[in-house]
Amino acid sequence: MPDDMSAPLIRDRGPGGDSSASSEPGSPLIGILGTGDFSRSLARRLLASGYQVVVGSRNPKRSAPLFPEEVEVTSQAEAARRADLVFVAVFPEHHSTLAAAGAGLGPALAGKTLVDVSNGLQARRDRDGDGEGDGEGDGEGPSHAERLAALFPDSTVVKGFNTVSAWALQAGPRDGSRQVLLCSDCPSAKRSVKRICRRLGFTAEDAGPLSAAREVEDLPLRLFPAWRRPALCAAALLAFFYLYNALRDVVQPLLLATGGSQKRSPLYKLPVETLNASLPCAALAMLALVYAPGLAAAALQLRRGTKYRRFPARLDAWLRARKQLGLCAFTCAALHAVYSLLLPLRKSARYKIVNMALKQVAEGAELWDEAEVWRMELYLSAGVAALGLLSLLAVASLPSVSGAVNWREFSFVQSTLGYCALAAATAHTLLYGWDRAFDPAQYRLYLPPTFVLAVTPALAVLAGRLALAAPCAARRLQRIRRGWESGRNIRFVLPEDEDGGRSDSSSV
Amino acid sequence: MPDDMSAPLIRDRGPGGDSSASSEPGSPLIGILGTGDFSRSLARRLLASGYQVVVGSRNPKRSAPLFPEEVEVTSQAEAARRADLVFVAVFPEHHSTLAAAGAGLGPALAGKTLVDVSNGLQARRDRDGDGEGDGEGDGEGPSHAERLAALFPDSTVVKGFNTVSAWALQAGPRDGSRQVLLCSDCPSAKRSVKRICRRLGFTAEDAGPLSAAREVEDLPLRLFPAWRRPALCAAALLAFFYLYNALRDVVQPLLLATGGSQKRSPLYKLPVETLNASLPCAALAMLALVYAPGLAAAALQLRRGTKYRRFPARLDAWLRARKQLGLCAFTCAALHAVYSLLLPLRKSARYKIVNMALKQVAEGAELWDEAEVWRMELYLSAGVAALGLLSLLAVASLPSVSGAVNWREFSFVQSTLGYCALAAATAHTLLYGWDRAFDPAQYRLYLPPTFVLAVTPALAVLAGRLALAAPCAARRLQRIRRGWESGRNIRFVLPEDEDGGRSDSSSV
Amino acid sequence: MPDDMSAPLIRDRGPGGDSSASSEPGSPLIGILGTGDFSRSLARRLLASGYQVVVGSRNPKRSAPLFPEEVEVTSQAEAARRADLVFVAVFPEHHSTLAAAGAGLGPALAGKTLVDVSNGLQARRDRDGDGEGDGEGDGEGPSHAERLAALFPDSTVVKGFNTVSAWALQAGPRDGSRQVLLCSDCPSAKRSVKRICRRLGFTAEDAGPLSAAREVEDLPLRLFPAWRRPALCAAALLAFFYLYNALRDVVQPLLLATGGSQKRSPLYKLPVETLNASLPCAALAMLALVYAPGLAAAALQLRRGTKYRRFPARLDAWLRARKQLGLCAFTCAALHAVYSLLLPLRKSARYKIVNMALKQVAEGAELWDEAEVWRMELYLSAGVAALGLLSLLAVASLPSVSGAVNWREFSFVQSTLGYCALAAATAHTLLYGWDRAFDPAQYRLYLPPTFVLAVTPALAVLAGRLALAAPCAARRLQRIRRGWESGRNIRFVLPEDEDGGRSDSSSV
Known part of the structure; x- marks a missing residue:
């Protein structure tokens, strides 16, 4: 939907306006x-x-x-x-x-x-040398x-x-x-x-x-230079989880089925189900990547005891890519939501329900598994909460919205609400996992369930954030961010290093 | 949600500010x-x-x-x-x-x-002459x-x-x-x-x-003058496809049923199912309308051999309406997605599954149609891809976002990603159609299936784009866009007609 | 997704630029x-x-x-x-x-x-007295x-x-x-x-x-001061409707079940179903709160016969909170949509369909309730219309979009489309209710069905709007908004109280 490139409001002057009229005297x-x-x-x-x-x-x-x-x-x-x-x-x-x-x-x-x-x-x-001279x-x-x-x-x-x-x-x-x-x-x-x-x-x-x-x-x-690495990173994570899930959910059953008598091939899962299982893993891993560099920066400041030394270039680039990483995570999460909502729409889902009914008729018993019911209601709730918070963050990333809030509000949305979203997404994953992480049957081909891989970095980041919230660390960090340096313990020597009650510097 | 029209920050001055204080000397x-x-x-x-x-x-x-x-x-x-x-x-x-x-x-x-x-x-x-004098x-x-x-x-x-x-x-x-x-x-x-x-x-x-x-x-x-025609166009297309679908899916079965013994009236399909079948057709047709005028402009430039003659007024107006047409197409596509996701929610869908189960119980066989399963998984995937790309385009149309990208990025999003969206939507429709275009039973009342009507302009536009990408056409077009004219083949005669390496002019 | 706080485009000058070069002469x-x-x-x-x-x-x-x-x-x-x-x-x-x-x-x-x-x-x-002196x-x-x-x-x-x-x-x-x-x-x-x-x-x-x-x-x-009251209001309404629904749908069946022989506990409804039943009620009530103060202001102007007296402070604050109230209503409505779409995804929904099939097999009859089918198709349609309109309003609330429209367009979107959204949401609720408001069995524990509570304020606001559209009220109001005052009936005495054909003042 290309933009309208003409500006019909600015019309050519009619004969009433003489030619040198609108220029100001003395202008070059x-x-x-x-x-x-x-x-x-x-x-x-x-x-x-x-x-x-x-x-x-x-x-x-x-x-x-x-x-x-x-x-x-x-x-x-x-x-x-x-x-x-x-x-x-x-x-x-x-x-x-x-x-x-x-x-x-x-x-x-x-x-x-x-x-x-x-x-x-x-x-x-x-550099494609079009040779047109x-x-x-x-x-x-x-x-x-x-x-x-x-x-x-x-x-x-x-x-x-x-x-x-x-x-x-x-x-x-x-x-x-x-x-x-x-x-x-x-x-x-x-x-x-x-x-x-x-x-x-x-x-x-x-x-x-x-x-x-x-x-x-x-x-x-330039073509979105700031997006290149985050997009590559998202694509790599998605590809990894897709292959991993395909191995566990499609290849392994196929291998087993050769010996057995299973009628239906699980290949039909590749376009939707496997992709839908990989998207949330990529989203959660990327969300951990959004908040990890802030923790690393804080840890570095704590160890160095000053905020006046530059971060390593790699960490600096990582810190600058957080917005793009976060929007990639949101995109994966939103696609996961759409795919999940599509699931009951599919013919395969309908066939499965009909066949389930057939089986129950044969058994003559009603179907109700209280634990499964609760597991699903709970992880869906956590998932909606995580997606809702991520949507808020995405809207707050629009230039015209982020330009209209003050620094404290910006930090509240991106840091506080962001960590809430990470926590909700982690809860969503853990509730989805339920007790499967401890079920040996889930470790097919010696591979742990995918959600275990995805939730680990998120748990690490949450633990790191909690560690930084411990009173001793938090107080020292706050002093460092206000210009205090561990080497010089007489504070008033250094007023010029501080900047008027502002803490615009990187927040965790 | 009306905006807040007051500006509490600008307060009346207290007694401390004397009255002429803040005006600058020499001002009128x-x-x-x-x-x-x-x-x-x-x-x-x-x-x-x-x-x-x-x-x-x-x-x-x-x-x-x-x-x-x-x-x-x-x-x-x-x-x-x-x-x-x-x-x-x-x-x-x-x-x-x-x-x-x-x-x-x-x-x-x-x-x-x-x-x-x-x-x-x-x-x-x-002109309603309210007569209040x-x-x-x-x-x-x-x-x-x-x-x-x-x-x-x-x-x-x-x-x-x-x-x-x-x-x-x-x-x-x-x-x-x-x-x-x-x-x-x-x-x-x-x-x-x-x-x-x-x-x-x-x-x-x-x-x-x-x-x-x-x-x-x-x-x-003025009340959204730029939106009037695109909105009318969307409404007309939607009405046409709705009537066409109603004819094929409701009227025709009703006519047939008078002779037969069918119990259930198909009238219940009118509010949701028929509308949901019409929305994607309107969306695809409008998307073709977004990219058709760019092709027409390129074809005209190729035939004329210059970019220095004005396009016909009608084509010019069409080129200027592309953004609005695209957003109308996106709206139709998004509504189609919402309606589709609603389908399994409806009582009618639940009743149908239960009745399907009843039939299977009577037949004593499990239900699984591999081709139907694959068809649906594939066309849903293509549909999600198309909607995702259209969402990106819609976000990029927000003034604050489009104002923050350079021209090459704008063109990449609106032209390259836009054509990808058109291709994905076409694939979605063709996969949905599967082999029905060649099934004589689908031509009820001598009317072709609706998707055939909807996909034709999209296929024509994609074919036109491919034709322009052919090396001879592409090279000639690029030269024309950089100011070359077919009548004058000595390039250096005309440097003043060109504009500093810019190609802001209409992109295909 | 924190923003990128560095500005790599502005580079430190190389040795080529002498130090006082870029300052203008005569500047302080x-x-x-x-x-x-x-x-x-x-x-x-x-x-x-x-x-x-x-x-x-x-x-x-x-x-x-x-x-x-x-x-x-x-x-x-x-x-x-x-x-x-x-x-x-x-x-x-x-x-x-x-x-x-x-x-x-x-x-x-x-x-x-x-x-x-x-x-x-x-x-x-x-005021947490961190005691750091x-x-x-x-x-x-x-x-x-x-x-x-x-x-x-x-x-x-x-x-x-x-x-x-x-x-x-x-x-x-x-x-x-x-x-x-x-x-x-x-x-x-x-x-x-x-x-x-x-x-x-x-x-x-x-x-x-x-x-x-x-x-x-x-x-x-300040931390979103304009959002505090609307968010509190939304939370209070949501809590009220949640408790009310829990009482009717979970507590009451539990109480009844103690005497009876029901197997399944309805507690599983709390995380998703009860919340999903409460969200639309809160959304509709908030939407009524968005349009009520405009009616109150108009009524006050009509009674006073002038627009030159200030509104009570409370009404003024309410008028200023309409945008935030509206966005809260939209958030509730959007969450309701997401939760509704999730419903068929849940294990409990699948179990219920299978068990329904079981029952039908036992009864040997197909399942089809024409009234239920129609009720659901219709209320879903009205719901989609309401959500679609609310989404338009939400997009139009983005600073960069609302800054690009003129006053008449702004008023058309926020007032005309807004009332359409309120009407569609009311229709959605009434169609959902169908004939249940008149069914004594619905008045469990002497409590009316929840939708009756939620729809009442919306109906009152719509009735108020209709009353103001009556010719006598509308004409008087228009005159008042253009500066006319009831006490002074010779209009030309007061040209200075009017403002150039503008009606920027509060629209209904």
Whole structure:
């Protein structure tokens, strides 16, 4: 369901509005080279923010109707000559034509600031060498911005705005797309572009010298980098539990059946039943992975006696992946719920009930196993509680919701409610297991029941949390988090290491 | 669950804050005529942004306690006389009283800018002529702003701020309500109002001359205009499939039963079973409608050999409706899931199982149909996959989520994952159909089974997508999207038509 | 799933960027005392907004690597001496050490503005007296800001920024956290801090004199204050209906069974069945509570004949709690749906079907009760409709969605669709009840069936809504909402009481 990329509210002006009307006096005249979607959106936004705009086109007559009336569309040379600051919005492979002998914008642009808005090329990242001859060996060379700087040695190049979409320019900046990263070697040029940023409603962030442009250019090519590891981790856990369950519930009965006389093949369990048995195990294991790094961090702080030493990089990355891990766990849990609810819908379930009835008719006795009834009512209740809490956590992870709560509320939801969800999920699993962990018949092929594997890390994490809640540990940890250090026991020596009653630092 | 419309955090100042304290020196003195909710919220916001505010009331003594202490509440004449710029925040039917002989604000307002914040009247749009005599024939006449301009010929009228709610003014602008549309015939007046907009935290958009005021006034009266067609389309499809299914599953058996001896009427299927059989068909057809226009646009670009010609208006509107169509499809699919999960809950389902058991007891044989078992396990799996992917797409359509991803991620979710969802839904339907499409007994009353109708457009769209993925088509399309045109084969002639490595344009 | 608190995009500058480069000329030099998380994030944000920053640390050498290169890290005395305006970002219990004889920053800070960013202490609110001796009796004394002002009598103290998290500073302000509350006794100091606020991208709100600092300091300690009453209300209703259902469905059969010969104990119903019977009752009662205050407000306005008198405080609080009440009702309804879908999954349900089959085999007759079949199909349909509408309302309550609709759309969703949901839920309950309300056998222990209790308030609210829709009431109400008052029947006397065609006021 792609978004609507047009902005019908911003209409072209009728004849009533004269062309230079809406620009504020004293503003610099902004030039834009190129007439593509980005150029058009940028021109409208600049205009709406009170700038005068001149667009340079190779074919001004053909391009002019694409722009609002207040924008002057002229030749590239003329635009370059007149503008005080120039956005370069042509494809990077054509940067060289701007400096070529014919077009020769070099002298006209001398001493001016050029803003390069180009993105990195897909090819560079994907390394699939599409062989279309994009020019100067795009593989690992300098960034577009650096090459542009080399083409126009007398101008100053600022890299930026490439993370902003034409859509964000038209509709006004929104939450996620407010940030504009700028890099340049010239502080004053960076300053002027920052000022434009702010007036357009964006937030400028300094991203360092021009040598950092490559990284900025590649930002829009990233595909959910924060999700890669958590998703891989979820997939690996799910695959492991699926194979383990298939071994226990399908392969083993098949092997046994060869000797026996069982009629029905258990293969039909693979698409739904085995998957449904694996999803909750993966979810519980991932939930343990969400809360384990916080415990590790707390333990490390306790042992070191300070919060002022950096965590190992691996732990740091793990701490940063908690949100994604948690949402993966929630997805597995939600799928488990859907699959479980599907179970009675299946033909196989209906056949089984009918056949059960047949057997009971033959035996002539009513069917009622009080223990089984209680086990199921209880583990279903715990499961609903766990899923309900996880749903709350997932809703609280939405940017607009998490942005509307204060830090204490955020911590309450993600830490307190999160541990409640972990406890409920553990209870769900233990109640599901009932007494089977102690039943030797369950250890087929010498493999323990799957739920035993899944519940172990969760129990370990819960035990660790309880240990940290012991008064001595909790008090020491709280002091460390408020800046106390074990080496220096006179507290008032160090007020500057503390930060105004805040404990934004990693909570367990 | 209506939102909380009060803002308890912004409290009236105590005696410690002197009245002119928080306005910045050199700011214009802003007047507001009227003392309603909007006036009060505007006054607070202006104050918080550093302006001095004077409010004109017919009854200053009674109105003063409604405003913060720093705001001066005085007579309308006095406020009009002193203010540099005046917001007119009285009901439009009372604009004339402001200019009337008694009140006579005309001279005091001469040469000043009036900002008309009034909305269009419901009546104008709904045309239900409530006959309450709202004055000068509100039907199709000039806009409120134009009438105000006629009443005060020596003042300049700017239309604006009517799209902003009192709540947005109090709480600070939020995402959707940041935009302020302004129209006026006087550029300099527009400029000053724009400056105020920006200082209040809003984004000013130029909406043209005052003759466009009518459209701006009617904006707040719109009721989900983007949803009207997609919702109608969903309703029509649903109605069609419902009638078709009712014909095949209820009417036809009823007709047959008149001659036969069947005891149970199939009418009970109408509320749940028939609806549940129609929902997935409507969902699949709508999902095909989501991805069809992208294919049509690509085909058109391929045939024309350029991306620089506008699409037909109808195709353009269709492309813009994809998000809404997709969310309607998701709603149908989610309802289908809920109804399906309800099936085993129903008394009728329980009765059927019991009766099945009765029959089996009579036959003395166990019940197990391996093909039926596999068919159901497989189509349920595909259905869960399709619904899961559609849920992801729906979550990614939330403004705060879609605002936080870059363009490549957005395209990955909406295009790649979207096609996966379409493929999974098609597989779900084909597996559900199994071999019934080739079973002549299914063609009752010469009507093909419903799923055949529903799956055809989806298969066509998937085939079209595959055709576009063929190397020759894909390469040509990519070149066109990067600005290449078939008529002009020397690429470097046209750098200005391209836009910095971006491919924001319509993705398939 | 805790959020990722780091902002890897903002990298420390390489050697290419000289240290004072990115600050704008003429900006004040901002000092920060303290080097904690908040201090570091604030320094980065100030830098990104074009300020020069100097940080005062007790141990500059150790702290310097924690800050970007452009930030000067020096001694506290030096930072205090050089800065034009100083943020105090040390723990409040160490404020006194800043003024102590040794450090003695008093003279250096004389005449300057100090911004106190500290939060209230947990202890103060929770009153659990942790006895760690946080100093000067933190219980009910003056605010941190007032104490700081007492320590530095020659400086001006502004309280603020404490509601902003280090994360919001780093990532740029987001929706909910945009607002910065400021209080101070000095208007000009407040003005300068406001200017900084705005340049950092936040919205400054005046929160009064310094004596209001206590309240501002306690804001970040609040734990969902708006949710407390609605959640309590939901819990109370749920508990009441649970006990009532347990009495009717479990206790009464147990009492009867003592005399009889029933084999199975109904106790197994407690975890799932009784809860599932109580959830919809609580949901329906809460939904009635959502729409009752709007009716009460309308009735009060009708009786008073004006909208210009305040509602009683209790009604006002109730009106403000509608969103939370509605979301609690939705949660109960959603849990009811999940529990209902779980029912056929349970062993007990399977046993019951098998035993039903046994009984039918003994009787030799097929099982089919047309009335029961219809009752269930119909009440399930109404239930799905109610839940679907409630889900729409819940999605529309998300900040980013409700921020993107205009007022008329908001009112359509929350009022029109909301009443439809209430009507559908009432129909669901009445259809569930079928003819049982008139069946004396249902009045066990003289208690009416639970659904009768739950449906009564909903019916009353629907009847009230219908009464208000009667032409005479509706017309009068509309006039009142547009500013008309019953005492004054010449309308044009009062244009200033009205607000530009807007009807943002409480809708029914």
